[in-house]
Structures are given as structure tokens and as C-alpha cells.
Amino acid sequence: MKPKRPALPSPAASLTASATVAALLLSLTGCGGDASADGDGSTVTVTVGYQSRTINTVTAGTLLRSLGYFEKQLNALGDGVTYKVDWQDFATGAPITAQMTAGKIDIGSMGDFPLLINAARGKQLGKPTRMVSVTGYNLRGGLNTIITAPGSSLTSLKDLKGRKVSTSVGSAADGTLVRALQRAGLDPYEDVEKLNQQPAVGASALSSGSADALSQFVAWPGLLAQQGKAKALYDGAQLNLATFHGVAAREDFTKKRPAVLQAFLKAQTQATDYLDAHPVAAAESVAKATGLPAETVYLYNGAQGIATFDPAIKPQLVAALKEDVSILKDAKLTGDVDVDAFVDDQYVKKALGTDAYAERLAATPPDPAGEVWPKGAEKTLPFTSPTALLKHVAAHRGSVRAAYVPDTTTGTLWFADRSVWVADGTRLLPFVTPETARAYVAGHGGARVVTYADALERAS
Missing domain, CATH: 3.40.190.10 (Periplasmic binding protein-like II)
Structure with missing residues (x-):
């Protein structure tokens, strides 16, 4: 297991308004999905709700679906049952929550705040759900x-x-x-x-x-x-507060079909390992499936991307989830949420194995230093510093597809040509925002903000 680095149109971690959510919930009736048997009982349909363009959920959605790992894991169960997977793509997390509490979706992925609303609505309607794994996260909040x-x-x-x-x-x-x-x-x-x-x-x-x-x-x-x-x-x-996306499952489903949930989490882990081993191919695959630019997908999901992918439920993420409750309460979207009761890592721990799970919990994302994606290349070029990256870009101006650099103070990866650059002696330092760049300049005599073009010239 290789820990990844610390982080489009229509990312679905958002829930638009409490009234909209309530209307969706009330409009649905509980008949359906529930990994239920069809016909003679020898075929079971598992319904997975995902958000194709919310690219920090791809290991439980877009990428996982394209790789076919879940179907392969189900076929390997050897329990005499024929499984079918019904993949349902949504624009936001709200309808996934509504369909889950109506018994029509078994497993769904969404962002941290929507997960809390999922927990609250499930409890409110007597259809409890559980958070069973994480997809992508950023420990500082850079998503x-x-x-x-x-x-x-x-x-x-x-x-x-x-x-x-x-x-x-x-x-x-x-x-x-x-x-x-x-x-x-x-x-x-x-x-x-x-x-x-x-x-x-x-x-x-x-x-x-x-x-x-x-x-x-x-x-x-x-x-x-x-x-x-x-x-x-x-x-x-x-x-400096973690944010993430994760996977929720209906409680009745997890109890009725634990082997199916295990198969899903094993498949999610396989998709995570694939993304880590083949970040460019994964970005291209997600881009093709969603219509999003591969360069933007890679900014978040690449080798040094803003998101780190790992199904393990880290304590830092649970702690952040607890802090998020007050924001939703102030917005009158939820009351109190029992986060400890909602988070259930027993299934992902079993899927990964105790030792492997402990290793993932202890793993920390490495600090990014920058990457260049050459045109026509199947791999990116890593660099040891932003200055070294700029020197390469300056020497290969016509052959760079995208260049990424980490913010000097937060580590958030950003496009090199969209970053704010500061010259501090011979060092060239990138920042995501003008405000953080100004703060650095104020504390370092002689440092000053320069244009990207000037930064390239200085590097070369």
C-alpha cells in the first residue's frame, strides 16, 4: 500500500437546501433496491449511487465502475447467487440520501457534510445508515x-x-x-x-x-x-481542518448482505491501488467518462494531487466530521448527529485485514514538490522544487500539457500558470492566493510578488 499525496462540473458533495432535501425524501417511498432477490431468488441486484463528476469519489464510483472490480469481487463470492450491479449516477448527494432512506440505494458516496445529513435523515426516518469507508481526503481542507x-x-x-x-x-x-x-x-x-x-x-x-x-x-x-x-x-x-468524501451504506443492507459490502470495499481498495499505481491513466479514464479536462482531474487525483485516496477511516477525519456538525446545526439542516454511532469501520477493516488497515491509518501523505505533464506522455515528471520545475517548463514551453506546484504555506497543489509567484532571493515560491503570497512577502525582507512570465525567465 502506497499512501498518496496530501487533496467538475457537478461535484456532488453539495446539498442545496434543507427544503429541497426534505421534499426529495418525502417524495420517495420505500420499495426497492435493498440488494434484493429478483424473480426466483437466484439473482441479487445491488444498487450503487454515485456522482460521476465528484472526482474525489471515483474509487467508489466512476473509476470503480469502469474497472469492473466490484462485479469481479461479487462473482468470486461463490455463493451460488448471480449478482447484478445497478449503477445510478446523480448530480448531488441529496438524491442519493433520499433514495437510500427510501430503500432504493444500498451503497452511496458523497462528501463529508452530505454524509452528516445522510446520517441525520436516516435516523430521523428510522432508516439508519452507516459510513463504512473513505474515498479521497485532504487533511488540511484543500479540497x-x-x-x-x-x-x-x-x-x-x-x-x-x-x-x-x-x-x-x-x-x-x-x-x-x-x-x-x-x-x-x-x-x-x-x-x-x-x-x-x-x-x-x-x-x-x-x-x-x-x-x-x-x-x-x-x-x-x-x-x-x-x-x-x-x-x-x-x-x-x-x-487546517480535514475534509473528505466517503461511502455510506444502509444499516439493514450491511446486516443482510455483509459479504456483498465486503466485496464492494475490497473492490474500492483495488480501485484505490490502481489510481495510485496509474494516476495518469486513471485521470484520463475519469475525464473520458465525465467530459471533464484530464488536467483538472489530475490536479486533484494525480500522483501529488490535492486528494489522498485511502478507504481507511482515519481518526483525523472522524474528528473533523464532529466539528462539522455545528455548521449544519447553525444552518438548520440537522440537529445533533451521533458521529461515533454513524461511523462504522468494522467492514473496511475486515476487507483490508487488521494489519493492513493499521498500516493505512498510520500512513501520512508525502509533501508535494511539483509535477509536469508533458504532452503525449503517459507519465508525469516529478521535481524536487518549484524552481526546478519552472526551469524545465521554461526550456520546454511548447511541450508541456500541464504543470502543478504546491502552495508554499499550505501544500495545496495548483496550476503553475495560475499560481501567485514570489521571488525570494534565488528561490521562486508559488502560492494559491494573493493573500497568502502577501503574507509571506510581509514576513521576508526582499521578497516580492512577480508575474508567472517573470518567474519563468528568472528560472531559466
Whole structure:
């Protein structure tokens, strides 16, 4: 097991509004999925809800489906049952939660805040669910970013006072916005006008000028930055609080079909290992399935990507989940959530084996140093420093597909040509946002912000 590094259109970790969620839940009746037998009882259908464009869930969704590992694990059970997998793709986590509590989906993947709503709704409706594994995570919170339009004059969070900010209420991105504004001394409910919008709607609002900023989760910020439609205002990793995506299963399903859940978690682990061993191929596969740019997928899911993929449920993630409850309570989306009762690692621990599970829990993502993806290449080139990477890019300007560098203070990977660069003597240092770059300059005499073009020239 090789631990991965510390982190599109339509990432589905967001839940738009409590009213919408409630309406979805009330509109569904409990008949269905439940890994139930069809016809003569010799065929069992397992229904998996996933979000193809929420690319930090691909090891339990898009990539897993394309690799066929779950079906192979089910066929290997040898219990005389014929299994069918019904993969259902959704735009957000809300309908997955609704279908799970209606008994129509057995296993579903979503972000950390939607997982809490999943737990709350399941308990509320007497259809409890359990979080059984993790897909992708970032221990500092780098999966969420607040962005502005390319020509915006906003340069810090304090500049958002009195402004319109689009986000998806109930999502981790909204949690980042709330916490970030509070740390900046602003009231997230009084000092800004929050627009509760789906990511795609928020992106359009930012482009049209009807929103001054957009707080969203993977992979909208990276996508819009790559397309030149946005620039970063706040790096979620500045909060230094873990954020992640995970897998939930209905409690009655886990008890009735434990072998099926074991097969799913073993398959998820295989998909995780495949992504770690073949990050470029995995990014290309996800890009083909979703229509997203492979370069953006790789920013989050690559060898040094913002997300680390590991099915083990780390204590840091559980601790962050507990801290998230207060944000949802303040937004009146949930009451108290018993996180300890919701999180159940017995199945993934059994799937991995006790020793392997302990090893994964202890593993820490290595610090990224930067990568270049050459055009036409099946592998990326790693570098020991951003300066070394810039020197390579300067010497191969026409043959670079994408270049990625880590923020000097948070470690969040970002596109080299979209980063804010600082020259400090002979060192060239990248930052995701102007604010963190200015903070570094203020504390280092002689350091100054330079353009990307200037940084390339200095490196060469």
C-alpha cells in the first residue's frame, strides 16, 4: 500500500437546501433496491449511487465502475447467487440520501457534510445508515476553495463584506466559507449575501457578475481556474481542518448482505491501488467518462494531487466530521448527529485485514514538490522544487500539457500558470492566493510578488 499525496462540473458533495432535501425524501417511498432477490431468488441486484463528476469519489464510483472490480469481487463470492450491479449516477448527494432512506440505494458516496445529513435523515426516518469507508481526503481542507472572477478587485476575505457569495448550503464548501469568514472577523450570515446555488449555477453567476465570489468544492475551483474563468481568493487548506468524501451504506443492507459490502470495499481498495499505481491513466479514464479536462482531474487525483485516496477511516477525519456538525446545526439542516454511532469501520477493516488497515491509518501523505505533464506522455515528471520545475517548463514551453506546484504555506497543489509567484532571493515560491503570497512577502525582507512570465525567465 502506497499512501498518496496530501487533496467538475457537478461535484456532488453539495446539498442545496434543507427544503429541497426534505421534499426529495418525502417524495420517495420505500420499495426497492435493498440488494434484493429478483424473480426466483437466484439473482441479487445491488444498487450503487454515485456522482460521476465528484472526482474525489471515483474509487467508489466512476473509476470503480469502469474497472469492473466490484462485479469481479461479487462473482468470486461463490455463493451460488448471480449478482447484478445497478449503477445510478446523480448530480448531488441529496438524491442519493433520499433514495437510500427510501430503500432504493444500498451503497452511496458523497462528501463529508452530505454524509452528516445522510446520517441525520436516516435516523430521523428510522432508516439508519452507516459510513463504512473513505474515498479521497485532504487533511488540511484543500479540497474547497473560494474563487473570484479573473478581473476582480477582491484580494482578501475581508473584501467580501457586503458582497454576494455563491455556495451550496449544506456542502463542505459552505462550511469552508462560514469558517473562513468567521476567522476573518466577518459574520457569515450578516456581512455577506449568501446565494444558495448548485455549483454550475454559481459558476454562471460568477461569470455574469451576479455573484462576486464562489465557494465550492472539488473540482469546480480548479476547473474554472484552468479555464481562465476564475482566480483563487481563499485556499481551504488555510483552515487546517480535514475534509473528505466517503461511502455510506444502509444499516439493514450491511446486516443482510455483509459479504456483498465486503466485496464492494475490497473492490474500492483495488480501485484505490490502481489510481495510485496509474494516476495518469486513471485521470484520463475519469475525464473520458465525465467530459471533464484530464488536467483538472489530475490536479486533484494525480500522483501529488490535492486528494489522498485511502478507504481507511482515519481518526483525523472522524474528528473533523464532529466539528462539522455545528455548521449544519447553525444552518438548520440537522440537529445533533451521533458521529461515533454513524461511523462504522468494522467492514473496511475486515476487507483490508487488521494489519493492513493499521498500516493505512498510520500512513501520512508525502509533501508535494511539483509535477509536469508533458504532452503525449503517459507519465508525469516529478521535481524536487518549484524552481526546478519552472526551469524545465521554461526550456520546454511548447511541450508541456500541464504543470502543478504546491502552495508554499499550505501544500495545496495548483496550476503553475495560475499560481501567485514570489521571488525570494534565488528561490521562486508559488502560492494559491494573493493573500497568502502577501503574507509571506510581509514576513521576508526582499521578497516580492512577480508575474508567472517573470518567474519563468528568472528560472531559466
